[in-house]
Amino acid sequence: MRKEAALFLSMALTVGMMSGCAGNGTAGTSGGSTVAQQMEEETAQSSSTGFDGTVVLGATAPLTGPNQLTGGYYVNGMNQAVNEINAAGGILGRELVLDVQDEGTDQSIAINATIKLIESGVPAIIGSYFSTNCMAVLPEIEKNKVPYFANGSNPDISASKNPYVWQIRVTDDFTGPIMADVALNELNMKNPAVLYTTASSTTIQKDNFVKAMEEKGNPVSENNIYGAPENESNFSSIINQILGSGVDGLVVMGVSEAWDVALAQQLQSAGCDIPLMGSSSFASAPFIEVAKDAANGWYTVADWSPNILGRDLDVPERAVAFEEDYEKLYDAKSAMQSAWGYDCVYLFKEACERAGTTEDREKINEAMGSTDLQGANNYYKIYEDSYHVMSTYIMLCETTGGEAVPVRIVNFR
CATH class of the missing domain: 3.40.50.2300 (Response regulator)
Known part of the structure; x- marks a missing residue:
């Protein structure tokens, strides 16, 4: 029970930050606040805490339907990274905020969720861990030129050679x-x-x-x-x-x-x-x-196992630290979706810092091409044997x- 409570509390907190999500079974903010109102509130709060404004990172996850449990793990990992980054000063002095849209169980819902994020102006999107949903949104991603972190494992995602798609998982x-x-x-x-x-x-x-x-x-x-x-x-x-x-x-x-x-x-x-x-x-x-x-x-x-602690296993310190902190934060072990979400947030942070911007999609996307990062789940860089497939081991x-x-x-x- 503690495990499920932690997961769904995290989901509730994240959904509460969403900017007026509604329709297609997507949860919305209480009181029906608009995007503008939400951003004004966040900006005011940031000013009082020493941040120079906010940067809103988009994401999609299954928050309803049969996959909502894994969706909760996914969001937990993202939130953990956001908390760590903000505690260390944010990204280029700005507070990082998540806007998570529900991708439900249908490709059309995933497409609509992605379009909402694109239209809201987010500088990048952490995408689905279902390959079918990733494939479904690729045309919108390329048309609107927004960096997209794909967590599906189908090699057709990278084979599309969409310059704005970065495949995080082992294919x-x-x-x-x-x-x-x-x-x-x-x-x-x-x-x-x-x-x-x-x-x-x-x-x-x-x-x-x-x-x-x-x-x-x-x-x-x-x-x-x-x-x-x-x-x-x-x-x-x-x-x-x-x-x-x-x-x-x-x-x-x-x-x-x-x-x-x-x-x-x-x-x-x-x-x-x-x-x-x-x-x-x-x-x-x-x-x-x-x-x-x-x-x-x-x-x-x-891709991942949370049972790395206390074992004679050659794993990166970043992975150990992630799992230790996750268990302290949620009183439960992580799942592979948690590690994917966590690493995607840090990949975005690193790209923004190399690009010198939290707003310019093109510069952030260009900076992704020089990724060299040890994450919790994997070591990420660009390899010549594939197009934008960034993982190194399993x-x-x-x-x-x-x-x-x-x-x-x-x-x-």
Whole structure:
């Protein structure tokens, strides 16, 4: 209960700062204050606290619907970074304020939320961690020339070569080969089954995994590859086929908490005793919390795990400090969404300081091209092997005792 209370308190505080958000299920400020009124209040408050005005950073997150729990983690991470930055003097002397719009569960809502932020004049936007939502808003981002931090993992985001989009997470074309290496060399899967959601991003991850297995001399049989739609909730038929096929492991590319939980619980009920490896969502705090015992035994190639404290693991000091401070602030462990949100705020801060402005979108975007930053979740810079994909490593985890326990850091660059 303390965990959920902390999460939703943070969400409530952030929503309270929103500038008149309304419509499409988006929460609004109490009393229906207008953007102008809100900015006047913030400016007056800043003057009394020593800041030279405010800078409003835009963001979208699922604040309603089935993904609101992960959305709460996302906003928590952003708020933590904002608090730290303001305590240290803000950005170029200005107080940093978040304007978080609800992206709901529909691409049209995500587009409308992004347009609202663009029209309000924010200098940059922390975007969705759902690839479909990121892809949906790309035309608006390019048309309006606003820097956009994309937290979806679909490589099509960077392949669009939108000059204003910066892909923060490890992309699926990198994780597929990493998963193949772990499956073969650490889990000894020589004849695995593959199950994936038929969403575009996980299809790409599946294709790259299968390709990597073949390149390593261990091709996956077409008969052992299974697809299921994103809204699937009954996996009994697929599970029976997998467990009756003689495979020596199962590799899963999931996309949502509900899908992952249903699969894990049904595998447990079926008495599955083969090695299991999943995509990053299988290491997420919401998945483990809801799946309970069924989450144990899964290996994952994950963006982040909060269980880095007190372990013999070579992780950056920035990651340790982030987790320690998060737990003090919210009386709960973070989630990968928390680390993404946190790092995006700092990427924006660093770009503003290099550009010498908190307002000029073009200069801030140009400054992103010289990023060199160790964040909580990753080390970010520009690499020549991809377009604006900035991450450097990923984490191998094993879930045991209800925790995604880090095994090691996997550097892929």
